[in-house]
Amino acid sequence: MLGRVTCAAHAGTANSFDKPWGNPAEETVAEVPEYLLERSRQRRVALGVLEDDGSGAAAPGAPAPGAGAAVAAGPGPAEMIAAAKQAALAETEPAIAPDPEWVVAARTRHRIPVWVLPVLVCLPLWGFVYWKLTEPPxxxxxxxxxxxxxYAVRCASCHGGNGSGSDASLVGRPLYNGEVLATFPSLDDSFIEWISLGSEGTGIGRVYGDANRAGGPHVSGETGSNMPAFGEVLQPHQLYSVARYVREVIGGEDISDEVEAERDAEWEHLGGGSDSGGGGGH
Known part of the structure; x- marks a missing residue:
């Protein structure tokens, strides 16, 4: 197939003046091979200037462009160079990989509000205050x-927790069931002195307490197990309070409110309650 390009020119110079002025010049038609046109079209498609419509080469038997039809003007050199650069840039530009799922999730998740931070900081302090406020006094x-x-620290190992003493195969004398009250009928200096001095301080073989007690008097050292001296390890108010506990709780002594108040006052006078900052009282 051949394409034709028409060029308008005057037929010649020799006889140009022989023709009337204004008559159309004779047209010269140049035949362009079809494969050159197809190669030009493919080049423009490769450069991105022309969109490929899939037509390809002209179908056999298709009529050639008619005589006098001008060939469509293609892109200029500047446009072709710019298109070539753009195509090369598109080929060499690296593709950007999409972000992993965990990155997308981290970017789109809900953020912790700013006001939560001071709340979290103050939470342990609030818990401590709440615990102290709900703690029983x-x-x-x-x-x-x-x-x-x-008594639990100094006396229970020999006399027993309930004061049973030798009745429970322990080494100390029984203090319960009124035994201590029979030996020491009143809370006087003799009972405090016995706890403070012990068997050896009182004197081995000497009677201590009430000599006329039922069942006979008690003699220091007669049981073979001596009473320790606590005067050097206990404060005066501790000697007084343990004597009260032995008499009033273990021995079952019954006292009036007036006597109880007097004993509380004496215990405070000796220093009771001041060690721990607490008050006195029964």
Whole structure:
């Protein structure tokens, strides 16, 4: 197939003046091979200037462009160079990989509000304050509970927790069931002195307490197990409070409110309640 390009020119110079002025010049038609046109079209498609419509080469038997039809003007050199640069840039530009799912999730998740941070900081302090406010108040120190503590530490190993003593195969004399009250009928200096001095301080073989007690008097050292001296390890108010605990709780002594108030005052006078900052009282 051949394409034709028409060029308008005057037929010649020799006889140009022989023709009337204004008559159309004779047209010269140049035949362009079809494969050159197709190659030009493919080049423009490769450069991105022309969109490929899939037509390809002209179908066999298709009529050639008619005579006198001008060939469509293609892109200029500047446009072709710019298109070539753009195509090369598109080929060399690396593709950007999409972000992983965990990155997308981290970017789109809900953020922690700013006001939550001071709340989290103050939460432990609030918990401590709440715990202290709900904690039950400490038990006040009294002569009786102080004497109970002293008895458990100093006396229970020999006399037993309930004061059963030798009745429970222990080495100390029994103090319960009124035994201590029979030996020491009143809370006087003799009972405090016995706890303070012990068997050896009182004197081995000497009678201590009431010599006329039922069942006979008690003699220091007669049981073969000596009473320790606590005067050097206990404070005066502790000697007094443990004597009260032995008499009033273990021995079952029944006292009036007036006597109880007097004993509480004496315990405080000796220093009771001041060690722990608590008050006195039964």
């Amino acid at each position: 400490p038990v006040p120190i009294t002569a009786i509970n102080e004497g109970a503590t002293t």
